[in-house]
Amino acid sequence: MKILKKISGTVLVSLLLFSCSQKNKESNNTLLLENLRLIDGNGGNPVENVKILIKDGKIVQIGNNISDKEAKIVDLKGKTIIPALISAHSHIGTLKGTTTKPENYTEENILSQLKKYQDYGVLNVMVMGTDRPLLFESGLRDKSAKGEIEGARIHSAGYGFGAPNAAPPVDFAMDKVFRPTSVSQIPAEMDSLTKVNPEVVKIWVDDFNGKYKVKMQPEIYKAIINEAHKRNLRVAAHVYYLSDLKKLVADGIDIIGHSVRSEVIDNATLAQMKAKNIIYIPTLSLDEYAFIYAKKPDWINDEFFKKSLEPGVYEMITSAKYQDDLKKSSNFATNMKAFETAKQNLKKVYDAGILVAMGTDSGAMPLRAQGFSEHLELQLMTESGLSPLQAISVATKNSAKALKIDKDFGTIEVGKTADFIIVDGNPAQNIKDTRKIFSVYKAGQKVK
Numbered sequence: 001m002k003i004l005k006k007i008s009g010t011v012l013v014s015l016l017l018f019s020c021s022q023k024n025k026e027s028n029n030t031l032l033l034e035n036l037r038l039i040d041g042n043g044g045n046p047v048e049n050v051k052i053l054i055k056d057g058k059i060v061q062i063g064n065n066i067s068d069k070e071a072k073i074v075d076l077k078g079k080t081i082i083p084a085l086i087s088a089h090s091h092i093g094t095l096k097g098t099t100t101k102p103e104n105y106t107e108e109n110i111l112s113q114l115k116k117y118q119d120y121g122v123l124n125v126m127v128m129g130t131d132r133p134l135l136f137e138s139g140l141r142d143k144s145a146k147g148e149i150e151g152a153r154i155h156s157a158g159y160g161f162g163a164p165n166a167a168p169p170v171d172f173a174m175d176k177v178f179r180p181t182s183v184s185q186i187p188a189e190m191d192s193l194t195k196v197n198p199e200v201v202k203i204w205v206d207d208f209n210g211k212y213k214v215k216m217q218p219e220i221y222k223a224i225i226n227e228a229h230k231r232n233l234r235v236a237a238h239v240y241y242l243s244d245l246k247k248l249v250a251d252g253i254d255i256i257g258h259s260v261r262s263e264v265i266d267n268a269t270l271a272q273m274k275a276k277n278i279i280y281i282p283t284l285s286l287d288e289y290a291f292i293y294a295k296k297p298d299w300i301n302d303e304f305f306k307k308s309l310e311p312g313v314y315e316m317i318t319s320a321k322y323q324d325d326l327k328k329s330s331n332f333a334t335n336m337k338a339f340e341t342a343k344q345n346l347k348k349v350y351d352a353g354i355l356v357a358m359g360t361d362s363g364a365m366p367l368r369a370q371g372f373s374e375h376l377e378l379q380l381m382t383e384s385g386l387s388p389l390q391a392i393s394v395a396t397k398n399s400a401k402a403l404k405i406d407k408d409f410g411t412i413e414v415g416k417t418a419d420f421i422i423v424d425g426n427p428a429q430n431i432k433d434t435r436k437i438f439s440v441y442k443a444g445q446k447v448k
């Protein structure tokens with residue numbers, strides 16, 4: 001009897017504790033954000049004085065007449081909410097300090113970079129073909145997808161395909177990339193790649209500004225595209241030249257991972273890209289980084305920029321030697337012209353109704369700072385002729401579509417995951433206001 005009483009006492013206490021913690025959990029998980037200016041990612045004009053109710057990480061109600069007794073109320077008067085940014089082309093783990101090398105690819109480095117993206121409001125990133133076995137063997141990739149680790153959620157193209165003794169450069173931690181010398185090798189390589197469940201397949205079709213004498217041959221990329229499609233995988237190509245783009249479009253490419261920078265894309269090619277539902281990722285920030293430090297950009301001393309850099313990079317890019325070498329480089333004029341062509345092509349591609357997604361190539365090199373690059377990309381899209389609201393849609397809704405995660409992410413709408421950035425100011429008027437980050441929420445939890 002005594003024992004029974006003791007047990008039921010314990011049960012009662014545990015039950016009470018349980019229900020208390022349940023109740024606390026519930027109230028903590030219900031948030032009512034008030035007095036916001038809403039930019040929902042769909043491209044429409046901002047809506048003023050909006051309330052947003054969030055429960056268990058999801059957006060459950062949006063309007064101006066919402067109340068919830070359980071909810072924790074957050075007054076955000078004067079601030080704007082935009083969906084969290086999504087990068088459809090980035091790199092993680094290989095960059096550290098002023099180096100990009102295989103030894104940098106540790107769990108610790110990956111986690112700290114995912115956290116950095118998160119601090120900048122970038123909550124989903126696609127790593128384009130430079131991942132290493134550790135990501136899959138450690139379970140990091142799965143844990144990230146389930147939201148069990150902090151930081152941006154990782155999406156992976158696994159190991160990409162390049163050309164033997166050519167692009168991508170082996171000395172930039174690209175030693176895990178497949179480099180088929182004949183079409184016959186490709187099925188087995190694709191089988192090996194599918195073991196890590198890539199979300200897309202990455203190919204490099206470029207000579208890196210004439211650095212390499214050879215490029216991936218058309219019969220090789222055609223076979224890669226065919227083998228990927230047989231396994232229900234899409235292929236994203238690193239391109240530079242219009243001539244390569246035309247062949248890739250004819251051969252069934254799904255995603256263009258960088259801008260065409262050799263010349264302006266003709267209307268016939270644009271029409272084919274549109275008809276084939278090809279996705280275009282401009283990565284304009286990469287092209288600007290190729291020459292901009294010779295001229296001291298207006299953001300060079302912004303804390304928002306400096307904090308995104310790895311240690312030693314600021315000193316490197318502001319040194320007289322670096323700036324001098326850049327100006328004297330044989331590619332300096334070509335790179336400036338390539339950037340202008342890239343901007344023209346973005347506007348043409350966008351106006352042709354082709355789906356444009358945001359990518360930056362951040363993390364591939366010390367210059368391509370993770371987090372800052374995504375906000376610079378927004379600005380560069382507007383300098384290409386997109387409106388700020390269009391640029392925001394590209395970086396949120398369209399990128400979610402490109403990654404096929406638009407059921408849960410990319411816009412601020414009922415039913416979607418509560419991933420967003422609260423900023424001071426109004427990015428619809430001044431796109432640089434996305435840099436005035438007040439807070440970042442990942443699945444309804446304030447993470448910055």
Ligand SMILES: [Zn+2]
Pocket residue numbers: 089090091128361364
């Ligand atoms: Zn890249």
